[in-house]
Amino acid sequence: MSRIQLHGVTKQYGDVTAVDGIDLDITDGEFLVLLGPSGCGKSTLLRMIAGLVEPSAGRLLIDDRDVTDVPPGERDLAMVFQSYALYPHLSVARNIGFPLRARRRSRADIRQRVTEVAGALDLGQLLDRKPRELSGGQRQRVALGRALVRDPGAFLMDEPLSNLDAQLRTSTRANLSDLHRRLGTTFVYVTHDQIEALTMATRVAVLNRGRLEQVGAPAEVYDRPASVFVAGFLGSPAMNLVDATIETVDGRLLVRAPGIELPLWPGETPAREVVLGIRPESLVRADAATAPIRATVELVENMGHEEVAHLDAGGTRLALRGPRPLNLTPGASTGLAVPLAAVHLFDATTGRRLAWRDTPQPAAVESEFETAPA
Ligand SMILES: Nc1ncnc2c1ncn2[C@@H]1O[C@H](COP(=O)(O)OP(=O)(O)OP(=O)(O)O)[C@@H](O)[C@H]1O
Ligand SMILES: [Mg+2]
Structure with missing residues (x-):
């Protein structure tokens, strides 16, 4: 030993x-x-x-x-x-x-x-x-x-x-x-x-x-x-990685990318460029009228026990993975949501994970974002 x-x-x-x-x-x-x-x-x-x-x-x-x-x-x-x-x-x-x-x-x-x-x-x-x-x-x-x-x-x-x-x-x-x-x-x-x-x-x-x-x-x-590289290397299909910006709207943090407007929690942050990461298994279908992501189904792959749907959200390509059948048909539009705990954010320049205080309560949020240690 x-x-x-x-x-x-x-x-x-x-x-x-x-x-x-x-x-x-x-x-x-x-x-x-x-x-x-x-x-x-x-x-x-x-x-x-x-x-x-x-x-x-x-x-x-x-x-x-x-x-x-x-x-x-x-x-x-x-x-x-x-x-x-x-x-x-x-x-x-x-x-x-x-x-x-x-x-x-x-x-x-x-x-x-x-x-x-x-x-x-x-x-x-x-x-x-x-x-x-x-x-x-x-x-x-x-x-x-x-x-x-x-x-x-x-x-x-x-x-x-x-x-x-x-x-x-x-x-x-x-x-x-x-x-x-x-x-x-x-x-x-x-x-x-x-x-x-x-x-x-x-x-x-x-x-x-x-x-x-x-x-x-x-x-x-x-x-x-800990980084965009690790996020993209582990997982199949790979984690959805989307160039996005994060900003404050009405006292709440918001991640924005084409086809995506994802509110996080109350707080304030200077606007910054990020990479938004969402695993294909973390995306869930939601009411199209209120969902933070709206997408069109392009292709559905049968993996045996699961299906993978490839979607287009305003030019952003997303993969969704779930039990078969997903009941998604090519050409259909659908709303998508993601639990906050499954949202990954990375610094757009360094590629390192951004961490925030674990309790997203207004009082605890100041400058939430700090780069996670390597
Ligand atoms: N004897 C050598 N002389 C020159 N370059 C080398 C030598 N051995 C490895 N390299 C280079 O060092 C780098 C790392 O090689 P290495 O074999 O350690 O990679 P690896 O992660 O094991 O890849 P693989 O998964 O393909 O086996 C590569 O760019 C390779 O070309
Ligand atoms: Mg080797």
């Missing part, structure tokens, strides 16, 4: 800053997911933790020991790579058991661990096969098993489920969460898949262009995204 601390960790490749001054404290036993789009620096950061890539700047501590210059083999970490290689001439059982044989553990011990891990990854029936007799997804699970068979201070995993089909991905996800609970070992897990992040992580670290946008529990990053 290990605590991993990063202080200003940076990686420069010529002109490219792949990882840019990351500060992160990964606590012992945590399942931390590094989440972000392709090229944002996830693998580079993980490889620096593993010791496979040397940081250009910054320090790395494992259990309070500075390991920045310690070789990979002496960091007590097990890593699963984005692309993996198995020993082609060895059976599945011997591939999985390989790290234990290298450490000269007893045969009985090896057999027991291999059986345990193979069971958890649903590989029990395949132990005698050679890698070439396996599907891509099965091979990937063998690679995962080879890491999990050890008992390291922490597991580092780089998109270990990327080759699995949807169904296997779901079951392997559950197996990994379960293993994490049972082992209590620190996991650092890289993915660009938000569902993997939200379902498995104890905390999610969202990366964008080598920088940390937000670190928090899954519910926190989803419910209170």
Whole structure:
């Protein structure tokens, strides 16, 4: 079990800053997911933790020991790579058991661990096969098993489920969460898949262009995204993000955008540009005569258990998601409303979340808006 601390960790490749001054404290036993789009620096950061890539700047501590210059083999970490290689001439059982044989553990011990891990990854029936007799997804699970068979201070995993089909991905996800609970070992897990992040992580670290946008529990990053980037990256379909202005009208704050006039609560604010964020599942239908948003239905998509309606509100495109059937037909007009608690506001220039006092009572409202801390 290990605590991993990063202080200003940076990686420069010529002109490219792949990882840019990351500060992160990964606590012992945590399942931390590094989440972000392709090229944002996830693998580079993980490889620096593993010791496979040397940081250009910054320090790395494992259990309070500075390991920045310690070789990979002496960091007590097990890593699963984005692309993996198995020993082609060895059976599945011997591939999985390989790290234990290298450490000269007893045969009985090896057999027991291999059986345990193979069971958890649903590989029990395949132990005698050679890698070439396996599907891509099965091979990937063998690679995962080879890491999990050890008992390291922490597991580092780089998109270990990327080759699995949807169904296997779901079951392997559950197996990994379960293993994490049972082992209590620190996991650092890289993915660009938000569902993997939200379902498995104890905390999610969202990366964008080598920088940390937000670190928090899954519910926190989803419910209170710290920036426009995080708001747009998590959620499917993506959060509706609309350029808007906020102003005071008759002692009440009002958000305005084409097709939208959304009153908030009593108070005063200097007029300012914002980005208004509303999740597709937060939009509800309302009486067109009084609703703050009026829109025309353009397209309705059937997602199986739900429908997604794409609407046009005076030139602003909005998505609404809800249980099927929504009873919206293309061409129809409808009123839309949104609960105040589901309104997200971001600074138009910095993209950071705007926070306001939690009690929207007149006496408590002065200059409500302040930029939320990163
Ligand atoms: N060895 C290298 N030399 C030069 N540039 C590199 C090298 N490795 C990575 N980069 C660059 O650093 C940036 C981050 O790469 P990295 O592989 O860490 O991204 P990633 O988040 O893991 O992406 P993906 O999701 O596609 O795997 C990219 O712009 C990449 O092109
Ligand atoms: Mg990568």
